[in-house]
Amino acid sequence: MTRRETLIALSIVYAILTAKEDGRPARKPSLLRRVLRLFYMYWLSFRLVREDLFKPLRSVWIINEDSYKASFSAKKQIDKKNKAVLIPMGDMGYSGSTFFCTNDGAYLVKSVPRHFEHYFFKNEMLIPYADHMRVNRSSLLVRITNFLESTHKTIGTLLGLAPSHHIVMENILYGQDQGPKSKWESSDLKPTSYFFPERDIAGGALASQATKSKLADEFNDKIRLSEAQATEFQRQIENDTLLLANCNAVDYSLFLVRISALDAPTVESEPLIELEEAGDEPIPSVQLPFTPPNPPSWRTGVVSSDGREIYRASILDFFWAKHTIHAKAMTTLIRGYNLIDDQGPMSITTDSEEYRNRFLDMCKGLVEVQG
Template identity: 55%
Template sequence: MQSGISASKELVSQFNDLLGSPSTFGLLINIANEQLQPIQTLTSSPGSSFASNVDTLLTPHIKEKEALYIILRRYDSSPALVAVTYVPDTAPVRQKMLFASTRLTLVRELGSEHFRETIFATNAKELTSQGFEKHDAHTALDAPLTEEEKSLGEVKRAEQEAGAGTSKREIHLGTHMAMPMGEDALAALKGLAEEGGEGLVMLKVNPTTETIELVPSSSSSSNPSSIADLVQAISPSEPRFTFFRYTHTHNGSEESPILFFYTNPSSNGGRVAIKQRMLYPLMKRAVLEVASREGLNVDKKFEVEEPSEITEDGVLGELHPKAVQSRGFARPKRPGGSSSVQIHTCLTQYIPPEQKHHGTFKSNRTLDRAGHHRHHWTRETTIHQQKSPSPDPVAVLSTFYSTKDQKYLVKSVPRHSEHSFFRQDLLTPYVEYMATHPRSLLVRICDFLGASGYSLGRILRLAPSHHIVMENIMYGRGRSEAKKRGGGDNNNVDWEDWDLKPTSYFYPERDIADGALTSEATKSQLADEFHDKIRLDKEQADEFFRCLEEDTRLLAEHGAVDYSLFLVRMHTTTSTPSGSGPGQEPDAAAASSPEAVSEVVLEEVAPPTEGPSVPPGPPSWRTGIASADGKYIYRASILDFFWAKHKLQPMVMTVLIKLWNLLISKQGPMSITTTPEEYRQRFLKMCRSYVEVVGESSVE
C-alpha cells in the first residue's frame, strides 16, 4: 500500500451492502484512525435519475476544504460503480497528500473489477450533474491521433474483420496484446497432455496474420526419442515454442516430464526476423497459460537462443540437480587498485541477492538484442563513473557500472519514489511500447533488478535496493580512443556528448541569490547547453520529431517529468584528397556525402552484428545518423524518466516550491515540480530549437 492505510471492516461490510442493494446510490468514505471508514450511505428514491441523485443526495455533502472519497452507482450493467477522489485545492496539505496516495488502495481493496472508471476532482462544480456531463463529453472525444496512427488503426481493424469467423481462440496478454490460436494447435496441446499421444508439439507465430499456428511435423520428427533428435526437429533459423514429452530413466525408474523450450535464433537477420523477435517474447507467457488451460502441465521451462544450446546433459542437470555441499561464508576479496571488480561483490556487501520484478520485462530485453546472453552483464564489470549530485534539493547519488565489453550500463535507482513508479506504473506500458516502436528514442532498458529482502545497507541508506541494466549509447568510444592512441585508422573520430534539459525552469542552486550560495562544482552539474545546430535533411528531421512526439506522449500519459535528451556527436573529417596539401579544405563533394561518412565512421563505432548497436533496419539514432553536411554522426536517447508527479516525494517537493513562489520569490516551477504535459511541450520546443533543416530555416 502506498500510504499504509487499509479499508476497515465496517467499510467492507457497507460496500457489500451497496453491491447487493440496487436502491443504494452511493457511499461516502473518509480517512480516520489510519483506516478507510464509511461516513454515510446515500439511498435513492425509485425512478430517480443519476443526475437528480447527484444534485439532491451528493452535493450537500461536498465541502470546500475537506477531502472525500465517493463511490457512486452510475451504470446499469456491470461494472456499475464509479470511484471519485475529491481533493479540493483549499484542503490542508497533509490531507491532500494522504488522500492522493491512498486512492489506489481504496479501489484495490474493495475490488477493482467493480469500478468502471475512477475520477479525480479538485472542484465542487465537477461533482454536479453538469460536471459529470462535461466529464462524459470530454471522455467521448476521439484521441488526438496523427494520420499515421489513424491509418495504422484502420489496418488493424481490417485485419480483425478479415479474421472474424475462423475457429480460433484469443490469447490475451495484459490489456494490449491479443493473438488467436488455431483449433489444431489447441487439439495438439490437449493430445500431448494425454498419455500415449504424440510426444512433440511445436508452435510458431505468423507475423503476417498475427496468429499462433501449429508447425506441421514430419513422420521422422513427430516423436523424437532423445534430446538430440529434438534439437534436429527444431528450426535453427526461426523462433519456436516447443512442448516435448521427455521419456527417460532416472535411478532405475522411468519418467516422462513435459518440457517447454523457447528458442529465438539470432542468426537470421532482416526486418521480418526483427518483427518475429518482438512478437515471440511477448506471447510466451500467454502460450503457457493456454497450454495449462488445455490440461498440459509443464514440468520444466528452458529459454535459449540457438537450438544447438539444448543438450541432454543440460536438461538432465535441470531435471535432476545434484546435491551441492554447502560451504561457509567466504568474505569477498577487496577490489584493491584494480578498476575491474565483480559486480556481485559491489552489490551484495549490503544487498541480498537480487531478482526480477516483472516477468514480461524479459521480453523487452530479448526483442532488441542479437546474441545478448545474461552472463554479459552478470560477470565481471568495470566501474564506469559515479554520478555527481543531481540539481534537485533532494538528490540521491546514482552509481553507474559498465559491463566489461562496454555495451551495457548498470545504474542504481536509489529513490523509492522513482523505482516504485517504474515498477508499478511504467514498466508494462514501456515494454509494450518498445515492442511496437523499434525506432523509439527511449533508452533500451534490458533488465530491472530489486533486492528481495532487507539488509543493513538498505536500512542505513548506504546501498541502493534497485538497479536497471540499459544499453550504453556511448558504446564504441573506447575503441575509437584506443585506436587513436595506437595510431589506427580511426584517428579522425572525436566524441562529444551533452545531457540536455530545458534550462528555463527554476533551479535553486542557480537562481537563489544569483547562485552565490552554491559552489561552481554543484552548478556545473545542471543541464548542459548545446551551442550549435543538429543539421539534418527534411526526412531525418521529420522522423526525429515524430519519435520525440510519440515517446514523450507515453511519458506524459504516465506522469513522468524531468527526463533528458542525451546527445552524442562524433566529429569526423574525410581524408585529404589527392592534390590537397595540409591546411587545405577537403573535396567538397566528399565532405558533403553523409552516406560515405556514415559508412566509414559506423564501421568503427557501431558494429553491425552485435547488440546493443544492431539497427532495426537502416541506421538509427541508436547507432548513428549522419548529418546532412556529412561532418558529424549523431546518436540520441531519452534518459532518466523515473520522476513522476503523483508519487509522495514529488508531491511534497511541488508543495514546497509553490510555497516558495507564494511567500518568498516568484520563480516559477522546477523541472521536477511542473506538470507532465507542460514539461513535455517545453522539452519538445528545446529539441526543435537545436535542429536545423538543411535548405530551410531553423526549426523553432
C-alpha cells in the first residue's frame, strides 16, 4: 500500500469510528491546525454526510452498529507488515474512482471524485434514495451505508490527488475468498447499443486496450430462472429504474455475479461476531452482511432454476444526472459530432427514460425462463 493509500484509508476509518452522532468529526481543530491542514496532501478530515438518513437505513437493513464499525476497526484490520486498515483495490472504473475493501470483505469504499457526481448525489439523489430503500427491502440498488465528504480544502483535493468524497457500500462479492475464485464470475453490464467513442471511432484503433477494457462488459450467456423468479426480478428492476429515471439519472449499470452452486459460500456457516458484555446487559451476537436473518435475495444469492448456479445482482453508479452542466456539455459535443458521423447518443447523453427502456430490455434479455 502506498503512502497516499495509507493516509486516505486512515482518514476514512477515523471518520467512521469516531464521528459524533450528527456525523461531524469528534474533535474541532484549533485555528492554527485549520490553517496548516490546507497544506495536507493526502490526510483528510471527513464528516459523515446525512448520518440522520444513513443510520436509520442501516437499522432497516439489520446492520448492527457495533458489527458495522468492527469491519473498520483498526484492532481487527491492521496487518502487522503493511499497517493496512483498508485493502486498496486500485482504479476499477472508467470514472477514475478508486476502491478500498474492508479486510472482512463486507464493505467497499469508493471515491466519487467528480464534482457534478457527488453534488448530484448529495443534493438531489440522497433523500429519494433513502426513501426508496426504506420501503423497498428487496431493491437491487446497491446499499450505500455512508457518504463521506472532506471538511476542508487541501492541496491534495485542489490538485485532484486526494478524493474529497467517498461512499461506503456493501460488497456483493462477499464470500469470494471462501472458495476458488475461478468459480465466481462478475460482469458490469450496460446497454451496449449506445455510441462509445473509444469503441466506435475508427473501429477502436484510437484507444488503447486498457481504456477499452474499462467499458461495459458483455454477458454472453443467460441467467436461468423460474417464471416466478424472472417476474420478480423484472418487477424490481422496473421499480428501481423508475426512481432513477425520475431523478434524471443515466449510465448506471447492473453488476451481475454468477457462482457455481458447488463452490458458493454456505450462508448458514458464516461466523457471528461475539461482542463483550456491557454492564449487566449482554449484547446479542451480531452478524455480517449476507447472513441470516436476511432471506435469500439478489444480494445474498438466488439459486438458478436448474440448481447449478447462484446469482447476485446490484444496480451501481447512479451518479450521472442528465441535467448537470457537465452532462449538458457532453450532449452538445456529441450532437456536434453526429453532424459529421451520425452514431446516435452515448449512454451519458441520452434521456433518462430512454436509457431506462434500453436498460430494462438488456435485463430482460439476460433471463432464460425454465419450467
